[in-house]
Amino acid sequence: MAQLNFGGVMENVVTREEFSLEKAREILKNETVAVIGYGVQGPGQALNLKDNGVKVIVGQRKGTKSWDKALADGWVENETLFEVETACEKGTLLMNLLSDAGQIQAWETMKKNLTTGKALYFSHGFGVTFHEKTGIVPPKDVDVFLVAPKGSGTSLRTLFLKGQGLNSSYAVFQNATGKAEEKALALGIAIGSGYLFETTFQKEVYSDLTGERGVLMGAIAGIFEAQYNVLRQRGHSPSEAFNETVEELTQSLMPLVAENGMDWMFANCSTTAQRGALDWKGKFREATTPVFNELYDDVLSGKEAAIVIEANSKPDYREKLNAELKEIQQSELWQTGMQVRKLRPQTK
Numbered sequence: 610m611a612q613l614n615f616g617g618v619m620e621n622v623v624t625r626e627e628f629s630l631e632k633a634r635e636i637l638k639n640e641t642v643a644v645i646g647y648g649v650q651g652p653g654q655a656l657n658l659k660d661n662g663v664k665v666i667v668g669q670r671k672g673t674k675s676w677d678k679a680l681a682d683g684w685v686e687n688e689t690l691f692e693v694e695t696a697c698e699k700g701t702l703l704m705n706l707l708s709d710a711g712q713i714q715a716w717e718t719m720k721k722n723l724t725t726g727k728a729l730y731f732s733h734g735f736g737v738t739f740h741e742k743t744g745i746v747p748p749k750d751v752d753v754f755l756v757a758p759k760g761s762g763t764s765l766r767t768l769f770l771k772g773q774g775l776n777s778s779y780a781v782f783q784n785a786t787g788k789a790e791e792k793a794l795a796l797g798i799a800i801g802s803g804y805l806f807e808t809t810f811q812k813e814v815y816s817d818l819t820g821e822r823g824v825l826m827g828a829i830a831g832i833f834e835a836q837y838n839v840l841r842q843r844g845h846s847p848s849e850a851f852n853e854t855v856e857e858l859t860q861s862l863m864p865l866v867a868e869n870g871m872d873w874m875f876a877n878c879s880t881t882a883q884r885g886a887l888d889w890k891g892k893f894r895e896a897t898t899p900v901f902n903e904l905y906d907d908v909l910s911g912k913e914a915a916i917v918i919e920a921n922s923k924p925d926y927r928e929k930l931n932a933e934l935k936e937i938q939q940s941e942l943w944q945t946g947m948q949v950r951k952l953r954p955q956t957k
């Protein structure tokens with residue numbers, strides 16, 4: 610394991626140079642990896658594992674859209690695709706990639722099949738950390754670990770196919786066989802992670818829930834709406850408001866941040882923009898810090914977990930979510946986005 614310096618703080622990082630795919634294959638050679646759940650992460654992880662030469666089966670409820678997707682992706686019923694319960698019986702290493710709420714309902718089935726020496730894998734610290742709400746308490750005689758890709762399962766697959774990768778964090782919760790860590794790392798490399806950052810189940814779930822509610826998804830969606838609405842109310846056209854809020858950010862400025870950092874993006878904008886952005890950055894930081902603290906408190910107290918579990922355990926949760934997403938899609942802001950995207954020079 611490498612000790613790397615992150616802005617002055619040393620951290621443990623596993624690289625695929627030191628932990629090769631060959632080594633991962635060797636560690637997993639006698640395992641039947643059962644990917645349970647074929648939603649967003651399931652397909653990405655299962656297909657990458659298979660392409661990397663690991664023996665994989667998929668467990669998914671028959672008659673669902675995800676089952677049909679698994680068939681379309683080439684998994685074969687009764688050979689490599691089974692009902693959840695059968696896959697849990699056949700697998701020696703169970704990858705729990707059901708939705709976090711679905712994991713609660715399927716837990717008894719999974720637990721029953723976690724016999725001595727098997728391993729249980731998650732891509733989130735949710736179920737185990739919030740065990741008082743989820744009831745997920747793994748048997749003592751199995752290994753329990755997580756590998757959490759820092760991105761969508763969709764990107765995990767598309768980047769893998771391009772010969773690139775996503776990074777993941779990993780953590781060991783329970784080491785019953787003495788081999789939990791090497792199994793976690795082997796799976797981390799075999800699902801296509803480039804580098805693996807060490808964490809714990811609690812740290813993973815607290816940071817992940819904060820990030821997706823905050824800057825990665827919730828905050829950015831909210832701040833887009835706020836600026837777009839103000840520009841519209843002040844008499845700007847939809848295309849102008851959209852271009853100055855979203856299009857320029859995703860097409861020009863964020864790629865510069867990704868490439869070389871925030872100062873580099875600033876340095877490539879006008880001195881007029883730099884002066885103003887430097888002055889306003891602090892105001893935005895101060896205005897949002899209390900909101901981020903409120904968010905972190907609600908994550909830590911389990912309030913956010915309770916909301917998720919309650920909402921996602923209703924039978925019509927999918928329809929409700931889809932209706933909310935549709936409302937966003939049909940808003941003037943995102944309808945404008947659809948039109949603007951069509952005008953990107955490269956899509957012509």
Ligand SMILES: NC(=O)C1=CN([C@@H]2O[C@H](COP(=O)(O)OP(=O)(O)OC[C@H]3O[C@@H](n4cnc5c(N)ncnc54)[C@H](O)[C@@H]3O)[C@@H](O)[C@H]2O)C=CC1
Nearest residue numbers: 646647648649650651675706707708711714732733761762
């Ligand atoms: N979506 C993503 O890209 C990411 C997800 N994760 C984590 O990976 C895990 C899986 O997440 P997603 O792929 O988003 O899940 P998902 O929401 O796409 O659901 C996965 C599958 O669970 C099945 N399912 C739901 N309830 C069930 C039940 N009661 N019984 C049997 N099957 C049921 C559904 O049919 C679906 O195919 C979660 O722990 C999530 O937090 C981590 C990183 C990113």
Ligand SMILES: CC(=O)[C@](C)(O)C(=O)O
Nearest residue numbers: 758759760761762817821
């Ligand atoms: C893609 C990811 O890592 C998220 C946003 O945390 C999630 O989908 O849960």
Ligand SMILES: [Mg+2]
Nearest residue numbers: 758759760817
């Ligand atoms: Mg995440």
Ligand SMILES: [Mg+2]
Nearest residue numbers: 733817818821
């Ligand atoms: Mg998440």
